[in-house]
Amino acid sequence: MTFTPSTASGRVRPARAGRRALLIATSVALVSGALLPATGSASAATGRTPSTDRHAAPAQSYDITLLTGDVVHYTDGAGKQDTVTVDRPDGAAGGVHVQQAGDDIYVLPDEAAGLIAAGKLDRRLFDVTALAKMGYDDKKTGGIPLIATYPASKARSLPAAPRGSKAVRRLESIHGAALKAQKDTTRTFWNDIAATSQARALDNGISKLWLDGRAEAALKDSVPQINAPQAWAAGYDGKGSKVAVLDTGIDATHPDVKDRILESRSFVPGQEVDDKNGHGTHVASTIAGSGAASDGLNKGVAPPRT
Numbered sequence: 001m002t003f004t005p006s007t008a009s010g011r012v013r014p015a016r017a018g019r020r021a022l023l024i025a026t027s028v029a030l031v032s033g034a035l036l037p038a039t040g041s042a043s044a045a046t047g048r049t050p051s052t053d054r055h056a057a058p059a060q061s062y063d064i065t066l067l068t069g070d071v072v073h074y075t076d077g078a079g080k081q082d083t084v085t086v087d088r089p090d091g092a093a094g095g096v097h098v099q100q101a102g103d104d105i106y107v108l109p110d111e112a113a114g115l116i117a118a119g120k121l122d123r124r125l126f127d128v129t130a131l132a133k134m135g136y137d138d139k140k141t142g143g144i145p146l147i148a149t150y151p152a153s154k155a156r157s158l159p160a161a162p163r164g165s166k167a168v169r170r171l172e173s174i175h176g177a178a179l180k181a182q183k184d185t186t187r188t189f190w191n192d193i194a195a196t197s198q199a200r201a202l203d204n205g206i207s208k209l210w211l212d213g214r215a216e217a218a219l220k221d222s223v224p225q226i227n228a229p230q231a232w233a234a235g236y237d238g239k240g241s242k243v244a245v246l247d248t249g250i251d252a253t254h255p256d257v258k259d260r261i262l263e264s265r266s267f268v269p270g271q272e273v274d275d276k277n278g279h280g281t282h283v284a285s286t287i288a289g290s291g292a293a294s295d296g297l298n299k300g301v302a303p304p305r306t
Helices: 110-117 128-133 183-193 219-225 228-233 279-288
Strands: 002-007 020-026 034-036 060-065 071-076 081-087 096-101 104-109 143-149 165-171 176-182 208-211 242-247
Touching: 060 128, 071 128, 081 104, 096 110, 104 110, 104 128, 143 165, 143 183, 176 183, 219 228, 219 279, 242 279
Parallel strands: 002 242
Antiparallel strands: 020 081, 034 096, 060 071, 071 081, 096 104, 143 176, 143 208, 165 176
């Protein structure tokens, strides 16, 4: 199979009022139940000795607003020495627990504990390590992407988005909706979905609230999931077919597509077909990549016949 690629055009906020609590921890050991109280400050440390590796990656710092309105200042330190500080929002009840599971640090406000335990609130909403990796820190996005599911009913309309958020799209297949809670109004959103600090059910008709997280798909998993190997065995391997890919261009030197491009053209004036984004190369490789860059592990749906 061959293809013809082309191109197509394709905050930091002021700190909230409230007291700050401090925790210093490594990113390996489990800190179970370390508590940052609502008043004053507290500190705790894991038993791991900080790394002295001079070649460790430099520390990276993030401000991350949680769904409860707590603002976490997270530093992914060099040598696995991480620092977390939390600014509590006005009206916050209870304290904040900082826990570590594997390489991920969770900042868990007491207000959310009952909802998490009851399975009504996605725990990943409080995984500051994952939120930083997904690009959901305050510098990169002004909102928290969410998926709300509602009880199955015959009603065709869903409840209105809670205060402090907006509806992005309906998700008919799961009787839900994609929402975005704006970070400057997260406390308003939280107060609208959790009436009390001991709540074990969400308000506004919501059954469960999930983080709309970013996902990475690997061809070694996705290609077998659509039964491509069975299609190859039956003789459906794309031989003789040509595919045109209208995307961000292509990296013609990538091992998975090298020497397989028939022609290319840019439809964007002044731009080359050379892929500066990576998406077009990824799509072309998904269609018919050879898997050469991964020793055959990540083949496309219709790879070249060997």
